[in-house]
Amino acid sequence: MYEIIQAPMAGGNATPALAHAVGEAGGLGYLAAGYKTIERLKEEIHSLRALGTDYFGVNLFVPAKPNNRTPSIEHYCEQLLSEAELIETTIGDYRFSDDSWHAKVQLMIDEQVPVVSFTFHLPTADVITRMKKAGIKTVQTVTSIDEARQAEALGIDEVCVQGVEAGGHRAAFDDSDPVDAKPLVALVKEVVAAVQIPVVAAGGIMDGAGIRAVLDAGAHAAQLGTAFLCCPESGTNPTHIKALLSGKFTTTAYTRAYTGRLARGLNNDFMMRYPDAPQAFPEMHYVTQPLRKKAAELDRADLLAMWTGQNFSAIRVMPATELVHVLKKEANLL
Ligand SMILES: Cc1cc2nc3c(=O)[nH]c(=O)nc-3n(C[C@H](O)[C@H](O)[C@H](O)COP(=O)(O)O)c2cc1C
Structure with missing residues (x-):
């Protein structure tokens, strides 16, 4: 037991x-x-x-069922593309799986x-x-x-x-x-x-x-x-581990910015930039995938999704x- x-x-x-x-x-x-x-x-x-x-x-x-691509999702994808271009990558396809x-x-x-x-x-x-x-x-x-x-x-x-x-x-x-x-x-x-x-x-x-x-x-x-x-x-x-131990992050928050579904992570700049990110899971997971991958390669805790509990x-x-x-x-x- x-x-x-x-x-x-x-x-x-x-x-x-x-x-x-x-x-x-x-x-x-x-x-x-x-x-x-x-x-x-x-x-x-x-x-x-x-x-x-x-x-x-x-x-x-x-x-669950696929989510339709609404104008607010379209707008968010455009914002994400700009984010991705800043670190010389792109965004993934909006797709259901x-x-x-x-x-x-x-x-x-x-x-x-x-x-x-x-x-x-x-x-x-x-x-x-x-x-x-x-x-x-x-x-x-x-x-x-x-x-x-x-x-x-x-x-x-x-x-x-x-x-x-x-x-x-x-x-x-x-x-x-x-x-x-x-x-x-x-x-x-x-x-x-x-x-x-x-x-x-x-x-x-x-x-x-x-x-x-x-x-x-x-x-x-x-x-x-x-x-x-x-x-x-x-x-x-390793970027997540450093962020957990560095003392630079003191709070966690709920966000839909990475996957289109509410999740709690270390409260970084990316999450704070998109407090009203639309709901569309798992489609948005695939859209942000290349961005998250590149953020990890670049050791960018300000961009990476770092799921973490409050305590x-x-x-x-x-x-x-x-x-x-x-x-x-x-x-x-x-
Ligand atoms: C990095 C990370 C990834 C997680 N992935 C999953 C998952 O794949 N499936 C799931 O049911 N829960 C997942 N959870 C949630 C955990 O099952 C659990 O509810 C949570 O970790 C408990 O809170 P704590 O992190 O404060 O201990 C994840 C949690 C974290 C921190």
Whole structure:
């Protein structure tokens, strides 16, 4: 039984080495399937198993419908093109992708992945039935009581409650829903009271006291993302690591500027320039892709997307196995 979970982190942060290191300390490590090709995802699953980790999770992005190209999207793309030209690159095509949804679901079944979590939307009932038949434990990321109830009604095994403090994309089923600024512990208590299935808590948890607080609120495990960003096993971009540790960034904020979906990151100049960036995920992810790639090459923290949770100032730089041990000790879990 694990009480500490390493969050799936798409964008290269959640490597097989990180998930393995967390598993070695008795935690649950996740791989992130988001944006990856089937081949790459399969390779990562095989690498993790080759390291000796049999119990792990994989997170899938559940696709929605394509977004029409509106005049405000058109205008934003023009602004992005000017940004890109300043660093001698271009922007990507405005295109929809379902992130190879059906092939990824089939891969989870073929590979008998022990735990599969879903983010952004609910899968269909048929997907849950197939996963259950394959003996896979299913988890749904939720941001409200209503979403947790919908997940339970669908037959999902467990919910991961994501609070407003969390780094990365907000997992609300409808991205236009107003943000509920309720702190994580309060939200966890409400969800625990509203559903019968087990609850995991995520968002801003950086130490044993944070873990203890959500366990006391009724969660069975705490899921941490930002806390693992500076572990040597993580694949976090060096510009992002420097920005986390330099003291130059003191706040995080929500933005749609990079992907067209609300996400929390270090509050840099780029995010501040486009506070009203339009909603269009995943299309805008593909539009900004070359810009983000070039920003990383140029070590430009003012331009790079650096997903980070609110409490990042408490980040620790240490091997992930050691970090999980320290967290367990602090939370009186040893
Ligand atoms: C860099 C980064 C990437 C993330 N990518 C994903 C992802 O691919 N899928 C997902 O469900 N959550 C993703 N998240 C959100 C985490 O699952 C989790 O909700 C969050 O990390 C918890 O907040 P914390 O970062 O303050 O610990 C990401 C978070 C970060 C920081």
